[in-house]
Amino acid sequence: MASGKEQGIQHEGAAGGWGSVSGMSQVLLREKPTPASMDTLLHQNKPHGFMCSSCAWGKPKKPHRFEFCENGAKSTLWELTSDRCTPAFFAEHTVTELLDWADFDLEMQGRLTEPMRYDAATDRYVACSWNEAFEGIGATLKTLDPKSVVFYASGKSALEQSYLYGLTARFYGNNNLPDSSNMCHETTSVALKKVIGSPVGTCVLEDFESCDAIFYFGQNPGSNSPRFLHPLQEAVKRGCRIVTFNPVREQGLVRFVNPQNPLQMLTGHATELSHLYFQVRPGGDIAAIMGICKHLFALDAAAGPERSRPIIDRTFIGLHTSEFADFAAKVQATDWVDIERESGLTRADLEAAADVYATSERIIAVYGMGLTQHVHGSQSLGMMVNLMLLGGHIGREGTGVCPVRGHSNVQGQRTVGISEKPELVPLDVLAKQFDFEPPRDKGMGTVEACEGIIAGTVSGFISLGGNFVRAVPDREVVEAAWTTQALTVYIATKLNRSHLVHGKASYLLPCLARSEEDVQAGGSQSVSMEDSFSHIHGSIGKRAPASEHLLSEVAIVAGIAKATLPPNPAWRWDEWTADYGLIRDLIEQTYPDQFKDYNARMFDAGGFYRGNPARERDWKTETGKARFTTPSVLSAVGVGDAPGRYHLITMRSNDQFNTTIYGHSDRLRGLEGSRAVLLMNPADIDRDGLHAGQVVSLVGDAGDAASRAVGGLTVTPFNLPSGCVGGYYPEMNPLMPLWYHDVASKTPAAKGVPVRILATTPAGHVAA
Structure with a gap:
């Protein structure tokens, strides 16, 4: 469902700003690090300094005076505690x-x-x-x-x-x-290696200085890599358009107040980041990208010979790719009805996204675990690469695929x-x-x-x-x-x-x-x-x-x-x-x-x-070229829809890094005080006869005989697509079967876990 339609209660403030400063200050006061710890922050992520132990986002050649983010500061102060x-x-x-x-x-x-x-x-x-x-x-x-x-x-x-x-x-x-x-990211290592010959992304930090568009899938920079917000903000200011696909409307991709910009801090004026924001169904990225590609083929067929730059770069495809014909046939044969059903988006939504692609010369595809942590996550990533190959958007300045890593x-x-x-x-x-x-x-x-x-x-x-x-x-x-x-x-x-x-x-x-x-x-x-x-x-x-x-x-x-x-x-x-x-x-x-x-x-x-052959268009694949892949499914989830079944998205708050919990504030989502929550679309709450504040349990619904449950969850209205629910990682891990993982990489499919809701808590099961 497109971003314009409100579905429930959700915080709509900006990422960054005074909230970020407050979050760091709370950890500073609680951990009571030595005064010298502030010197560590001043040298964090700088040459001859200390490299942050939080996320793996790049360190620029010319760093800001404060080259650390809220989570990076929390991680450092957490380590340098006086306790x-x-x-x-x-x-x-x-x-x-x-x-x-x-x-x-x-x-x-x-x-x-x-x-x-x-x-x-x-x-x-x-x-x-x-x-x-x-x-x-x-x-x-x-x-x-x-x-x-x-x-x-x-x-x-x-x-x-x-x-x-x-x-x-x-x-x-x-x-x-x-x-x-x-x-976390093993799907990247497996799927990218297969299709472009490199197990890692092809971008460098400087590519964000010259891209015209960023197609952004399943990652939340506001909580997981806040320093990324700076190059995103600069890109938008010079006219780059960001098209976002994520079931959750994350504020880190909606608007940003730069804590290092005095004017923005004084006025509270935020930079609007996403040009288009689509709340795709969990696992619906394959279908969404299929719809974009379908419209790109139509635009290319309708384009006249006077067009200066092709929408589909057939010269690049002929020189540098294999298996294009099979993929093109699959796009042609896929019906819009199926695309809309599995993506949860309208044809108009996806055509609007395709129009941005068609009018952009240099495109970067950014993604996180929301794209890949599915049973068919490798196919999702393959489809994203297909999209980039259509326009020759790998191996040129300002283009490429960019996985956003977690651990440093x-x-x-x-x-x-x-x-x-x-x-x-x-x-x-x-x-x-x-x-x-x-x-x-x-x-x-x-x-x-x-x-x-x-x-x-x-x-x-x-x-x-x-x-x-x-x-x-x-x-x-x-x-x-x-x-x-x-x-x-x-x-x-x-x-x-x-x-x-x-x-x-x-x-x-x-x-x-x-x-x-x-x-x-x-x-x-x-x-x-x-x-x-x-x-x-x-x-x-x-x-x-x-x-x-x-x-x-x-x-x-x-x-x-x-x-x-x-x-x-x-x-x-x-x-x-x-x-x-x-x-x-x-x-x-x-x-x-x-x-x-x-x-x-x-x-x-x-x-x-250290180099990357795929960035130089040297494809270390079985065919010696970048490979188009033909998906066998339109939804990446491994267990499909059924009456009463939901797909659970596991989430991290802005007050945690992986399993480390710094506090109980999820400021960017407007949630405070407890992690034992079940986020739901308000219409789903009404349909199931539930009410906000009700305590329920989730039980596994993957189809095996195992009993899996997490109880003590408070129903909380939230802006999510119908049919999916949200809860915190790692508290929700007991609901995820060990066998429920990406087919190719065995990465746990944590972004689409099949569950059902019980209105009463089973004896012996409480929220972690």
């Missing part, structure tokens, strides 16, 4: 007791200060020395089948420790290296070998480089790891950051099986729920935050990460560590490896820990084309570009 979670806290609380605490309350205990091991006799974590932790972990790992141990990595960890972590898993004997990409280094981890897929890693190079025979079999991704935990075939789980148990589908089932493992190891800065769901032996290892000074035997160290635009940035922490007992992630990974693995002269753990520049030399040796002169370039303004 401490010491052994005394764990002495006061059993692990079983803490399992009943809310996520927010756990993390509010502050920074972890000492290594801990789980003591089954007292059901508590107790302090231990680092040597005791490493020796205990190593001793257990030596007894386990290497194929049964999982090495999970959060996308927050920098390139240096990620590279060593991948080596450790392979030296140990497996490719079990799932990371947060498996749960989730793309970079894949680049340096965190992957369960051996074909994506230069194993022959590693074999010669480190004198060992790497495992060649496919490892476990997130879904396979969860399946193995449920089946009892996974016996050990090491987590480099993150909150894995809280983030996965079928959370209650996975959590119940988790304790059968022989070993769990958690490397973290703060306490979260995953740490309380432990194996028979369990260790909680506190690490330095990226903003803290990392001093090793070779002196003060720096790390690096890769942004969404394939640029590598160096980062230097300057703040005093939260505790004298903390180790860096590099030192922790090396400590576990030394205690577990046999000696090998090529495995120089102590030297690598003493000087991270040596690790970067190793990365350059493994990936010479992408990391040439790594140490010399890591602090280049704007980062150094």
